[in-house]
Each structure stands twice: as structure tokens, then as C-alpha cells.
Amino acid sequence: MPNLPRPSADPPDGLAASVGRLTRLGRKRAGALPGLTVPVDAVVARHSVDLLATRLREDPRDLRRLVQLAEALAATRRDLRRWAQARAVADPVSLLVRVAVGRAAQLGEPGQEPPAEQLLRRAFALGQARVRGGEGDATTLHVLARVYLARGMPAEALRLTTAALRLSSDERAELLVTAARALQQLKRREDAEHAARRAVEHGSTLGYVVLARLRATDPSGLTNAPRARLDAWVELRRKVRLDDRIRYSGAARSPGEVARATRAAQWRKVAVTVGDAVDLATRATKERKP
Numbered sequence: 001m002p003n004l005p006r007p008s009a010d011p012p013d014g015l016a017a018s019v020g021r022l023t024r025l026g027r028k029r030a031g032a033l034p035g036l037t038v039p040v041d042a043v044v045a046r047h048s049v050d051l052l053a054t055r056l057r058e059d060p061r062d063l064r065r066l067v068q069l070a071e072a073l074a075a076t077r078r079d080l081r082r083w084a085q086a087r088a089v090a091d092p093v094s095l096l097v098r099v100a101v102g103r104a105a106q107l108g109e110p111g112q113e114p115p116a117e118q119l120l121r122r123a124f125a126l127g128q129a130r131v132r133g134g135e136g137d138a139t140t141l142h143v144l145a146r147v148y149l150a151r152g153m154p155a156e157a158l159r160l161t162t163a164a165l166r167l168s169s170d171e172r173a174e175l176l177v178t179a180a181r182a183l184q185q186l187k188r189r190e191d192a193e194h195a196a197r198r199a200v201e202h203g204s205t206l207g208y209v210v211l212a213r214l215r216a217t218d219p220s221g222l223t224n225a226p227r228a229r230l231d232a233w234v235e236l237r238r239k240v241r242l243d244d245r246i247r248y249s250g251a252a253r254s255p256g257e258v259a260r261a262t263r264a265a266q267w268r269k270v271a272v273t274v275g276d277a278v279d280l281a282t283r284a285t286k287e288r289k290p
Contacts, residue, residue: 043079045261047072048251055250056119060281063130063143066123068250071150073116120147122281138168138175145178154185173204174248180210189214205240206248212236 044050052069059065127144130136145160161179165172176199183192193214199207212233245252253261 039083040080041264042258042262043076043083045253045258047076047079048249048253049073049076050261051251051253052249056281061126063123063127063140065250066119066126066281067143067146067150070116070119070123071146072249072251073114073119074150077114077116116150119281120150123147138164138171141167142171142175142178145182149178149182149185152185154182158182158186173199173202174206176202177204177206177210177248180207184210184213189218203244204248205244208236208239 049069049072052065052072056062056065056069123143124147127140127147130140131144141160141164145157145164148154148160149157158179161175161182165175165179168175176195180192180195180199183189183195186192192210196207196210196214199210215236216229216233242252242254
């Protein structure tokens with residue numbers, strides 16, 4: 001079995017027990033600002049955080065569900081921060097909004113570890129235990145690879161993805177997507193493109209997402225017309241199938257479904273669900289310890 005270096009240190013005991021309360025408190029304060037919940041609702045719906053949190057609550061020991069919700073929360077946090085920064089530039093008076101959205105992205109109080117980080121730790125702890133127990137199948141190695149990728153360790157992610165590819169053909173397409181993401185982070189552009197195209201050939205159109213990112217950041221194309229680069233990026237993204245997103249990310253919505261979920265304004269309810277899911281996952285991990 002492969003050697004598994006720790007992405008980071010374990011959190012102190014009892015930290016996750018208060019996540020639900022902190023999540024609800026942070027969201028309540030941010031949600032008190034008029035008009036703030038609309039962009040937050042939209043981002044949460046687009047990344048299917050509510051759906052993924054519900055799935056994790058149903059099975060808090062599921063490795064895939066742990067890492068999928070962690071990735072969705074991290075993406076939500078990133079997008080909210082970008083929105084808040086853009087809002088602050090456009091309207092300096094919106095500093096209060098920027099601070100509030102930053103807190104919402106944190107899903108808790110300042111100084112507390114974000115739920116996404118806690119979920120990554122849970123996935124790593126359970127996955128590492130399975131590997132040490134001789135149960136390191138391709139799915140487990142793939143989840144660990146995604147944990148490393150999320151923690152900024154693409155070389156380790158690529159190593160585990162390569163090992164998983166030797167063990168399984170059932171999820172080869174998804175493994176190739178993760179390999180392409182790792183290679184992109186390693187700035188091995190040609191290898192990343194090759195892996196992304198192989199992912200498409202094996203049945204996952206998420207390879208086009210990596211290709212679109214490579215196109216958008218291609219140094220040789222910086223002198224091209226911005227509109228041409230944007231059109232190429234949009235065209236690649238349009239090729240991505242919803243069912244491929246669901247298979248890799250655990251849940252996904254069409255644009256129409258995102259709009260309907262946003263109008264439903266389930267922001268505070270989602271916060272409670274996320275907090276409960278993290279708490280359950282933490283308790284499940286502790287119950288597994290010898």
C-alpha cells in the first residue's frame with residue numbers, strides 16, 4: 001500500500017461539535033443584511049451544497065460524499081469571496097457586505113476551522129485507516145488523491161491517482177479527470193491536456209473543464225482577441241454533460257434548477273444541514289478509532 005503523508009495536523013477534539021452552532025450564527029448575522037442572501041443562495045445552489053450535505057447526513061462514513069461536499073464548500077467559499085471583492089471594487093460603501101459575505105464563506109466564526117477543512121480531515125482519516133487495514137481499493141485511493149489535491153499537494157494526488165488507475169477500470173474516466181487537475185496544478189500543461197482528452201475518450205466530459213482552464217491560462221494565447229478566448233472557453237464548457245458532473249461531484253444542477261433553488265432561498269436551512277453533516281461525519285470518524 002502507498003505511503004500516505006498527512007496533509008495537515010489533526011484538529012483539536014471537540015472542534016466540530018460546535019460547527020452547527022457557529023454556522024447558524026454566522027449565517028444569521030450575514031443574512032440580516034438586505035439583498036445579501038441572493039448571491040449567496042445562487043452560489044450555494046450552483047455548487048449543490050444543500051444536496052451534498054443531505055447525502056452526507058444519510059451516510060457520514062461515505063468517503064466520496066465527504067470529499068464531494070468538501071470540494072463544493074471550498075468552491076462556494078472561493079466564489080463568494082470573488083463576488084465580495086468585485087462588489088467592494090464597484091461600490092466602496094459595500095465594505096460591510098464584503099465582510100459579511102466573507103463570514104458566510106467561512107461558514108462560521110473567525111478563528112474556527114472551515115467545515116470544508118474538517119471534512120477533508122475526516123475523509124483522510126477514514127481513507128488512511130482503510131489503506132492501513134489492507135482495504136485500499138481504487139475508490140479509496142481516488143478520494144485520498146482528491147484530498148491531497150484540495151490541500152495543494154498535486155504531486156501526492158497524481159501518485160495516488162496513478163496507483164488507482166492500475167486497480168480499476170470502472171472509474172477510469174473520473175480518475176483521469178483528477179489526474180488532469182493534478183497535472184494542471186503542477187503546471188505540466190501538455191500532460192494535463194493529454195489526461196483531460198483521455199478522460200473525454202473514456203466517457204467523462206469533465207475533461208473539457210480542464211481543457212477550458214488550460215485554454216484560458218495559455219501563455220501563448222495571451223495576445224489573441226479576448227472575445228475569441230472567451231468564446232473558446234464557453235464552447236468547451238458547453239460540452240460538459242450534467243450526468244458527468246453528478247457522477248464526479250455527487251450532485252449538480254442545470255441552470256434552470258439553480259434558478260429555482262435560488263428562488264427557494266434555503267440559505268439558512270442549508271447552513272444548518274451543513275453543520276449537522278459535518279458533526280455527524282466527525283462523530284463517525286471518532287467511532288471508527290480503535
